[in-house]
Amino acid sequence: MVSISELYGKKIISTTGHWVGEVQHVVLDLDSGSVSHLLLQKIDAAKNEDMLKSIFSNSVKYERVKRVSETILVSDK
Numbered sequence: 227m228v229s230i231s232e233l234y235g236k237k238i239i240s241t242t243g244h245w246v247g248e249v250q251h252v253v254l255d256l257d258s259g260s261v262s263h264l265l266l267q268k269i270d271a272a273k274n275e276d277m278l279k280s281i282f283s284n285s286v287k288y289e290r291v292k293r294v295s296e297t298i299l300v301s302d303k
Contacts, residue, residue, distance in 0.1 A: 232294070233249050233294070234250070234251075236249050237298070238298045240302050241299060249266070250265050251265035253265060264286045290303075
C-alpha cells in the first residue's frame with residue numbers, strides 16, 4: 227500500500243516507455259475514499275475559474291496506474 231504523500235513529485239511513465247508527467251496534486255474521491263486522479267500541473271483554485279476542466283485535462287486517472295515504485299507506471303490511454 228502506498229500513502230498519498232509518497233505520490234507527490236513522482237515521475238509518471240507509460241507502459242510503452244513514454245514520459246507522461248510528474249505528480250503535482252492528488253485528487254481524492256471522497257465517496258469511495260480512494261485516489262481518483264493524479265494531477266500533472268499545479269492548480270491554483272483562487273485563480274482558476276474553470277478548475278474542473280483544468281483538473282481533468284491535465285491529469286491521469288488513477289485506475290491506469292499499474293505500479294508505484296521510484297516512478298509510477300501507467301497504461302496507455
